[in-house]
Amino acid sequence: MNISVDQVAQPELANHDSSVLDLAFAMDCTGSMGSYIATAQQSIRKIVEEIVSKEKSDIHLALVEYRDHPPQDSTFVTRVHDFTGSVSSMKSWLDAANATGGGDTPEAVADALHQVLKLSWRDEATKICVFIADAPPHGLAASGDGFPKGCPDGIDPIHVTTQLAEKGVTMYMVGCEPSITPYKDFFMAIAHMTGGQYVPLRNAALLAKVIIGGAQEEISLQRLMEEVNQEVMEEYRVSGGVVDEDAMTKAVSEKLKKKGAKSHQLKMNSYALGGPTTSAVRLASKSSMAEVKEDYVTNIAPTAPSSLPMAACAMSAPMGMSYTRSASKKKKAKSPGFFGRLMGSGSTASTDETYEDDASAAPVAELERCELRNASFDAMAIPAPEPRGEDVYEVEEDQEITMSQAHRMVKKSIAQNKLQSKLM
Numbered sequence: 001m002n003i004s005v006d007q008v009a010q011p012e013l014a015n016h017d018s019s020v021l022d023l024a025f026a027m028d029c030t031g032s033m034g035s036y037i038a039t040a041q042q043s044i045r046k047i048v049e050e051i052v053s054k055e056k057s058d059i060h061l062a063l064v065e066y067r068d069h070p071p072q073d074s075t076f077v078t079r080v081h082d083f084t085g086s087v088s089s090m091k092s093w094l095d096a097a098n099a100t101g102g103g104d105t106p107e108a109v110a111d112a113l114h115q116v117l118k119l120s121w122r123d124e125a126t127k128i129c130v131f132i133a134d135a136p137p138h139g140l141a142a143s144g145d146g147f148p149k150g151c152p153d154g155i156d157p158i159h160v161t162t163q164l165a166e167k168g169v170t171m172y173m174v175g176c177e178p179s180i181t182p183y184k185d186f187f188m189a190i191a192h193m194t195g196g197q198y199v200p201l202r203n204a205a206l207l208a209k210v211i212i213g214g215a216q217e218e219i220s221l222q223r224l225m226e227e228v229n230q231e232v233m234e235e236y237r238v239s240g241g242v243v244d245e246d247a248m249t250k251a252v253s254e255k256l257k258k259k260g261a262k263s264h265q266l267k268m269n270s271y272a273l274g275g276p277t278t279s280a281v282r283l284a285s286k287s288s289m290a291e292v293k294e295d296y297v298t299n300i301a302p303t304a305p306s307s308l309p310m311a312a313c314a315m316s317a318p319m320g321m322s323y324t325r326s327a328s329k330k331k332k333a334k335s336p337g338f339f340g341r342l343m344g345s346g347s348t349a350s351t352d353e354t355y356e357d358d359a360s361a362a363p364v365a366e367l368e369r370c371e372l373r374n375a376s377f378d379a380m381a382i383p384a385p386e387p388r389g390e391d392v393y394e395v396e397e398d399q400e401i402t403m404s405q406a407h408r409m410v411k412k413s414i415a416q417n418k419l420q421s422k423l424m
Contacts, residue, residue, distance in 0.1 A: 019055070019056055019057055019058060020057070020058045020122060020124055020125040020126065021051070021055070021057040021058065021059045021060070021125060021126050021128065021215065021219065022059075022060050022062070022083060022119075022121050022122055022125040022126070022127045022128070023051075023059055023060070023061055023062075023128050023129075023130070023215060024061070024062040024063070024064065024083070024116055024119055024127075024128070024129040024130070024169075025040065025061075025062070025063050025064070025129070025130050025132070026063075026064040026066065026112045026113070026115075026116050026129060026130070026131045026132065027040065027063070027064070027065055027066070027097070027131075027132045028066060028067075028107055028112075028132060028133050028134060028135060029065045029066065029067055029079075029097055029098065029099055029100075030067050030068065030073070030099060030100070030101055030102030030107055030135070031099050031100050031101060031102050032099070032102065032134055032135075032176075032179065033099045033132075033134060033176070034098075034099035035204035036132055036134075036176060036204045036207060037094070037097050037098065037099050038204070039204040039205060039207045039208065040094050040097075040132075040207060041091070041094045041095055041097070043207065043208035043211075044061075044087065044090055044091050044094055045087055045091060046208060047208050047211050047212055047215075048061065048087050048090075049087075050212050051212060051215050051216065051219075054216065055215075055216060055219050057219065058085075059085070060083040060084060060085050060122065060125070061083065061084055061085075061086075061087070061089075061090040062080075062081060062082055062083040062084070062119050062120075063080075063081040063090065063093045063094065063097075064078060064079075064080050064081070064112050064115045064116055064119075065078065065079040065080075065097055066078045066079075066107060066108045066109070066111060066112035066115075067101055067102065067107065067108060068101070068102060068103050068104070068106075068107050068108050069108060069111075069146075069147065069151075069152050069153075071103070071146075072102070072103025072104050072146050072147075073101040073102060073103050074101070075100070075101055077108050077111050077153075078108060078111050078112055078115045080115050080118075080119075081093045082119055082120050083119060083120050083121075083122075102135075103146060104144045104145060104146040105135055105136070105142045105143060105144050105145065106135055106136050106137055106138045106139075106140065106142050106145050106146075106147070107133070107135045107136075107137070107138075108137075108138075108151070109133060109135075109136065109137035109138075109157060110137050110138065110139075110150070110151040110153075110155040110156065110157040110160065110289075111151060111153065111155055112131070113131075113155075113157050113160045113161060113164070113190075114155045114160050116129050116131070116164065116169070117160055117163055117164050117167070117169075121167060121168075121169065126170075126218060126219055126222045127167065127168050127169040127170060128169070128170050128172060128196075128214065128215055128218050129164075129169055129170070129171050129172065130172045130174060130210075130211050130214065131171055131172065131173050131174065131187075131190075132174045132176065132207070133173070133174070133175065133176065133180060133187065134175070134176035134179045134180050135179065135180070135183075136180075136182075136183035136186060137150075137151070137157050137186070137289075138150050138151055138152070139151065139289055139290075139293055140183060140186060140289075140292070140293055140296055141293055141296060141297045141301055142182075142183070150289055150290075150293075156288055156289045157190070157289055158193075158286060158287065158288050158289050158291075158292060159288065159289075161190050161193045161194065162193065162415075164193075164194055165193050165194040165195070165411075165412070165415035165416070166415050166416065167416075168412065168415075168416040169194060170194050170195055170196040170218055170412065171190055171191050171193075171194040171196040172191065172196050172197055172199060172210075172211075172214040172218075173187040173188065173190055173191040173196065173197070173198045173199070174199050174201050174207070174210060175187050175198060175199070175200050175201060176201055176202075176204075177200050177201065177202050178202070181304075182301075182304035183304075184198065184200070184280075185276075185277055185279045185280045185283055185296075185300055186280075186283060186292065186296065188276040188277060188280035188283075189276065189280045189281070189283035189284040189292070190284075191276070192275075192276045192280055192281060192284040192411070193284045193411075193415075194411075194412070194415070195408040195409065195411040195412035195415070196408070197214065197266075197273050197408075198273075198276065198280075199214065199266075199268075199273065200268070200391075201391075202391060203390065203391065206391060206393055209393040209394070210266070210393055212395070213264075213266035213267075213393055213394070213395040214266055216264045216266070216395050217263065217264045217265055217266045217395065219264075220262075220263040220264040221263055221405060221408070221409055224256065224261055224263070224401075224409065225409060225412065225413065227255075227256075228252055228406075228409045228410060228412075228413050229413045231248070231251065231252050231255065231413075232248060232252075232410060232413040232414060235248055235251070243414065245407075245410060245411070245414070248410050249403065249406050249407040249410050250403075250406075252406045252409065252410055253401060253402075253403050253406035256401045256406065257400060257401060261400075261401050262397075262398045262399060262400065262401070263399055263401055263405060264395050264396070264397050264399065265395065265396050265399040265402075265405075266393065266394075266395055267393070267394055267395070267396055268391055268392070268393055269391055269392055270392075270394075272399075272402055272404070273404075274404065275403075275404040275407065279299065279300050282295060282299075283295060283296070
């Protein structure tokens, strides 16, 4: 993606302190979210203590609860608890939270994002929001949407996310699967816009590990941001106001690898979380929710899973690969695909374009099994493989910087310095 301006400016670099952390939680508090709220209630002190002990961070915490607009829900749209340094206060807020109501399928996602933006973020802090959702926003063409034109208060979640990115807030979108699966590209897009990640979650008991791991990875990347900022700004200066995001990502990745830069890395089932799907990247390039909806209706909704078996199949696909693969890059599988194993030869699998390195990409064979489940296995009288077992999240230290991480840092550098709005 090329970004250009008529006149070259030199905005001040955004300097954030990795030892100062503002960690906000935004949580759907409708009826289906009971187990996730209960887990957060039980785990918040452990989460904070582990981050403090390992990262020596000065942590402030905030909570945004959200439900829906009346008449879908008569309790509240959002309930906001601004930043505090008191773990006990945060725990009391969570203890008072409960899961009830909800009305139609979509919820007040746009309103929650807006309230996250309005929190009292410290200028110098590493800023992370863990956004926990199992339902789409209004206006994304979900079935039974009581507000099909979008948020009734006129809040555009794409506009808000652009502002969050400029403020330097990194969004970790935790998608509670399988209910979120048909809409995961939207949540991936929100994360991608801010240089964050989408994290799939099937078990509420794993929530604490996801939050701790995401925070530790983000803090470790923040320590490299000053150097990334310098690279981006130098390229901006010498190119006369044109930044090729993809080329910049490769240059940053190569430089960090040559210097031996390392980071923490949140992994799922021993693999790094992959980059966003091609569809999510496309949605992230849109300038409004109306454009996102048009793309979603045209390109994503017709192939989104509509039943639990298909959703379960989608969950087995490794991150960074779409379960409805589009015609894009072809990448040599690390191990023979299903038909390759059957015929005794290797295979080439088409995947959505991703910045994830081959060494950390999940085996293509798992995705191939998933796609063949409903069609080929029955026809060939071959038993379909069992769904994968319990997910395992872990943080590995001293990991080489991946392309996906480099790309996230480049995106944050552009957005945090408000280059994006000046260069578009």
